[in-house]
Amino acid sequence: MTGAFGSDHPIGVAVLGMGNVGAEVVRIILNNAEDLRQRVGAPLVLRGVAVRRLDIDRGIPAELLTTDARALVTRDDVDLVVEVMGGIDPARELIGAALNAGKSVVTANKALLADYTGELAAAAENSRADLYFEAAVAGAIPVVRPLIQSLSGDRVNRVVGIVNGTTNFILSAMDETGADYGQMLADAQRLGYAEADPTADVEGYDAAAKAAILASLAFHTRVTAADVYREGISKITAEDLETAAAVGCTVKLLAICERVPGQPSADEGGKDRISVRVYPALIPRKHPLSAVTGAFNAVVVEAENAGRLMFYGQGAGGAPTASAVMGDLVMAARNKFFGGRAPGESVYAELPIAPIGDTPTRYHVNLQVADRTGVLQAVAGEFAQHGVSISTVRQEGSDAGARLVVVTHHASESALADTVAALAELESVTSVTSVLRLEGTEE
Amino acid sequence: MTGAFGSDHPIGVAVLGMGNVGAEVVRIILNNAEDLRQRVGAPLVLRGVAVRRLDIDRGIPAELLTTDARALVTRDDVDLVVEVMGGIDPARELIGAALNAGKSVVTANKALLADYTGELAAAAENSRADLYFEAAVAGAIPVVRPLIQSLSGDRVNRVVGIVNGTTNFILSAMDETGADYGQMLADAQRLGYAEADPTADVEGYDAAAKAAILASLAFHTRVTAADVYREGISKITAEDLETAAAVGCTVKLLAICERVPGQPSADEGGKDRISVRVYPALIPRKHPLSAVTGAFNAVVVEAENAGRLMFYGQGAGGAPTASAVMGDLVMAARNKFFGGRAPGESVYAELPIAPIGDTPTRYHVNLQVADRTGVLQAVAGEFAQHGVSISTVRQEGSDAGARLVVVTHHASESALADTVAALAELESVTSVTSVLRLEGTEE
Numbered sequence: 001m002t003g004a005f006g007s008d009h010p011i012g013v014a015v016l017g018m019g020n021v022g023a024e025v026v027r028i029i030l031n032n033a034e035d036l037r038q039r040v041g042a043p044l045v046l047r048g049v050a051v052r053r054l055d056i057d058r059g060i061p062a063e064l065l066t067t068d069a070r071a072l073v074t075r076d077d078v079d080l081v082v083e084v085m086g087g088i089d090p091a092r093e094l095i096g097a098a099l100n101a102g103k104s105v106v107t108a109n110k111a112l113l114a115d116y117t118g119e120l121a122a123a124a125e126n127s128r129a130d131l132y133f134e135a136a137v138a139g140a141i142p143v144v145r146p147l148i149q150s151l152s153g154d155r156v157n158r159v160v161g162i163v164n165g166t167t168n169f170i171l172s173a174m175d176e177t178g179a180d181y182g183q184m185l186a187d188a189q190r191l192g193y194a195e196a197d198p199t200a201d202v203e204g205y206d207a208a209a210k211a212a213i214l215a216s217l218a219f220h221t222r223v224t225a226a227d228v229y230r231e232g233i234s235k236i237t238a239e240d241l242e243t244a245a246a247v248g249c250t251v252k253l254l255a256i257c258e259r260v261p262g263q264p265s266a267d268e269g270g271k272d273r274i275s276v277r278v279y280p281a282l283i284p285r286k287h288p289l290s291a292v293t294g295a296f297n298a299v300v301v302e303a304e305n306a307g308r309l310m311f312y313g314q315g316a317g318g319a320p321t322a323s324a325v326m327g328d329l330v331m332a333a334r335n336k337f338f339g340g341r342a343p344g345e346s347v348y349a350e351l352p353i354a355p356i357g358d359t360p361t362r363y364h365v366n367l368q369v370a371d372r373t374g375v376l377q378a379v380a381g382e383f384a385q386h387g388v389s390i391s392t393v394r395q396e397g398s399d400a401g402a403r404l405v406v407v408t409h410h411a412s413e414s415a416l417a418d419t420v421a422a423l424a425e426l427e428s429v430t431s432v433t434s435v436l437r438l439e440g441t442e443e
Numbered sequence: 444m445t446g447a448f449g450s451d452h453p454i455g456v457a458v459l460g461m462g463n464v465g466a467e468v469v470r471i472i473l474n475n476a477e478d479l480r481q482r483v484g485a486p487l488v489l490r491g492v493a494v495r496r497l498d499i500d501r502g503i504p505a506e507l508l509t510t511d512a513r514a515l516v517t518r519d520d521v522d523l524v525v526e527v528m529g530g531i532d533p534a535r536e537l538i539g540a541a542l543n544a545g546k547s548v549v550t551a552n553k554a555l556l557a558d559y560t561g562e563l564a565a566a567a568e569n570s571r572a573d574l575y576f577e578a579a580v581a582g583a584i585p586v587v588r589p590l591i592q593s594l595s596g597d598r599v600n601r602v603v604g605i606v607n608g609t610t611n612f613i614l615s616a617m618d619e620t621g622a623d624y625g626q627m628l629a630d631a632q633r634l635g636y637a638e639a640d641p642t643a644d645v646e647g648y649d650a651a652a653k654a655a656i657l658a659s660l661a662f663h664t665r666v667t668a669a670d671v672y673r674e675g676i677s678k679i680t681a682e683d684l685e686t687a688a689a690v691g692c693t694v695k696l697l698a699i700c701e702r703v704p705g706q707p708s709a710d711e712g713g714k715d716r717i718s719v720r721v722y723p724a725l726i727p728r729k730h731p732l733s734a735v736t737g738a739f740n741a742v743v744v745e746a747e748n749a750g751r752l753m754f755y756g757q758g759a760g761g762a763p764t765a766s767a768v769m770g771d772l773v774m775a776a777r778n779k780f781f782g783g784r785a786p787g788e789s790v791y792a793e794l795p796i797a798p799i800g801d802t803p804t805r806y807h808v809n810l811q812v813a814d815r816t817g818v819l820q821a822v823a824g825e826f827a828q829h830g831v832s833i834s835t836v837r838q839e840g841s842d843a844g845a846r847l848v849v850v851t852h853h854a855s856e857s858a859l860a861d862t863v864a865a866l867a868e869l870e871s872v873t874s875v876t877s878v879l880r881l882e883g884t885e886e
Binding site: 310323329 | 467471475478479481482577583584585588589592593594595596597598663731734746747748749750751752753754755756757762763765766767768769770771772773774777778781782783784786789791792
């Protein structure tokens with residue numbers, strides 16, 4: 001079967017950016033031409049690669065390189081544009097121009113998608129082009145396509161993922177070695193797992209962008225980075241990991257997208273809400289995400305009929321990310337050839353975002369207290385007074401008095417914050433050493 | 444955007460079979476009409492359900508039920524057919540009739556696909572209809588779509604999966620309890636995890652059908668059940684699991700699809716070959732598949748650029764399998780509505796099947812030997828003489844002499860078989876207690 005193109009008519013590809021991912025995409029297009037031709041139905045031909053500088057030998061014919069990305073994306077012989085340059089500008093404008101000119105776009109740009117999917121999807125819809133972005137979340141791991149397609153007949157209730165390799169590398173190393181955050185960040189930087197300015201990773205911005213994308217897909221609702229509650233890992237201490245280990249847990253930076261069932265009496269008339277949040281949390285060592293160490297990523301999806309699914313693999317790196325880009329590229333090329341279309345943005349559900357204060361989680365509260373009778377009673381009293389139910393308490397003697405570790409049942413963040421404020425006022429409490437959320441338990 | 448249909452024009456669905464999966468599919472179509480309409484772009488309307496008997500109350504309007512499946516699949520108001528009746532006949536003929544009439548088909552029928560994908564895909568191609576089958580392998584776990592689409596720009600080298608829940612339940616229970624095969628099979632039957640006639644599961648036929656499907660997709664080559672080397676678990680003993688545990692392993696029924704790199708000097712002119720096999724094997728407890736217990740399934744895919752991916756979830760059951768069916772149904776309905784097409788069969792690579800005798804694996808050989816000096820030397824001599832290199836030997840005293848456990852490096856099945864035959868002839872070897880393959884190690 002042939003479509004809009006004859007079977008010898010090549011499909012032209014432009015690549016924007018030739019960093020780690022772009023270089024791998026270019027290599028695969030050039031080296032695997034015959035396999036790609038068979039899988040698409042027509043040859044994929046690289047028309048050009050937009051780079052910032054022409055004076056670097058990139059191992060490909062010089063005539064393929066250009067600094068004029070704007071001209072490249074609208075060339076007549078370009079049908080598909082791969083954007084792997086990253087950042088908002090000029091990627092946003094270039095993708096828009098490509099889509100407006102009817103070119104389909106494959107992008108790995110999570111920061112852009114987290115804020116501008118609506119704008120880009122509308123441009124794609126107007127010109128009947130495709131916008132694919134499997135590589136934007138969790139690198140090589142297929143999770144975008146399963147959410148959009150495989151689970152399109154199910155109802156997703158929760159997506160929980162380890163979607164940032166840098167922070168997972170640091171937390172895994174802290175867990176294994178007992179070293180503190182600063183040391184392991186330095187290690188990660190030396191090994192190339194963290195950037196010189198690590199803010200986007202360690203403060204959770206990268207994970208928050210991915211959480212926004214995952215939540216949008218899971219709940220058929222437009223979620224942007226601003227809707228995501230975010231805390232990073234820079235305040236996690238060696239002692240936090242030690243305390244976690246003592247209760248059979250480890251600490252992971254989690255991206256959590258959750259359906260919060262509507263209450264018939266509530267303002268929203270009983271409509272479900274969604275909670276999207278990124279923060280470091282304790283998870284039990286028997287939870288499947290706890291075994292995801294180093295720079296690996298994993299995403300757990302819980303759906304009404306499918307139950308719990310888990311997807312695991314390499315979440316970053318040139319070749320793994322290029323694998324996801326190439327899968328999208330082949331599908332976009334097939335659509336050009338056979339006349340199909342990728343599913344567009346689906347935001348019909350328009351579920352409201354639940355504020356973090358309304359989102360109940362369990363907490364793990366670590367207190368330094370005076371070593372005398374009556375302290376436990378006083379502490380327990382504050383929890384009870386603020387409506388926070390205690391699950392377990394563990395008391396340990398120490399040089400400077402005693403340590404109390406309180407694990408709560410589900411409580412709202414506001415109730416917990418009030419409790420912590422009140423505890424800090426107690427004469428018998430020396431300090432509230434740490435407050436960490438606990439995720440991944442059954443109750 | 445609207446396609447061949449107006450946006451109020453319903454898309455008609457026929458369901459063949461109302462067992463566990465069919466009943467869930469029908470429930471979802473009837474109960475989730477609004478979500479499905481939003482996701483498809485047009486209403487999905489259930490036109491009828493083909494059943495064998497009309498005299499059972501199935502909780503849906505009686506006028507939806509029919510025993511005339513043949514008439515149902517070709518009705519003018521049916522656009523999509525879901526086949527969840529199972530078995531070769533009459534499913535094969537009904538799916539063929541539906542496809543010939545231009546209806547797209549979603550099926551969960553692994554036995555049928557393992558033998559007749561070629562025939563069915565050709566019928567789909569001829570009438571420009573879709574054939575979807577995510578539910579045929581590993582229930583709710585998206586693995587078919589990732590292989591066909593997400594990895595379409597990559598080169599898959601290996602797929603290893605636990606794809607049969609019945610045998611995994613039995614082996615996990617044997618591992619946990621130390622009980623023997625017969626006892627755990629009876630348990631599985633009592634709990635509904637195994638059928639009264641368990642042959643298809645325990646002898647590996649079900650896993651072999653799934654292996655054929657996975658290999659076809661992974662290697663762009665038509666692989667049928669007859670191409671799959673198959674051994675079941677009915678000969679696995681409590682002692683096998685005990686021996687496995689002693690060397691830090693457990694026993695799993697694995698479906699293995701492997702690219703065997705071509706040798707330039709070989710008959711096939713250096714072309715890669717593929718090995719597809721199902722058998723129980725030892726795997727190390729630290730291997731991710733070893734943690735997959737009970738009725739769960741998992742599939743590990745290794746690709747050149749993506750690296751190692753793992754997909755995990757519920758591999759069977761009404762609702763999980765229905766989730767996969769519904770995802771396919773929504774995508775097939777969208778194609779009807781927007782005019783797209785599912786990727787067809789891709790068999791261009793036509794890689795030859797490597798015979799099992801040529802497929803090197805590691806072996807774990809358990810021998811009962813006389814307890815006297817010189818035995819180890821004699822045994823080692825037989826391995827050496829047949830070109831099978833030994834990795835480790837462990838000797839244990841026992842009442843009836845001594846036990847030798849030999850773990851080999853990679854060896855061909857024929858070399859190993861010759862070794863075992865020779866060992867059995869040795870005067871100092873009382874018996875070859877068991878020979879099990881070892882998978883999932885690095886070397």
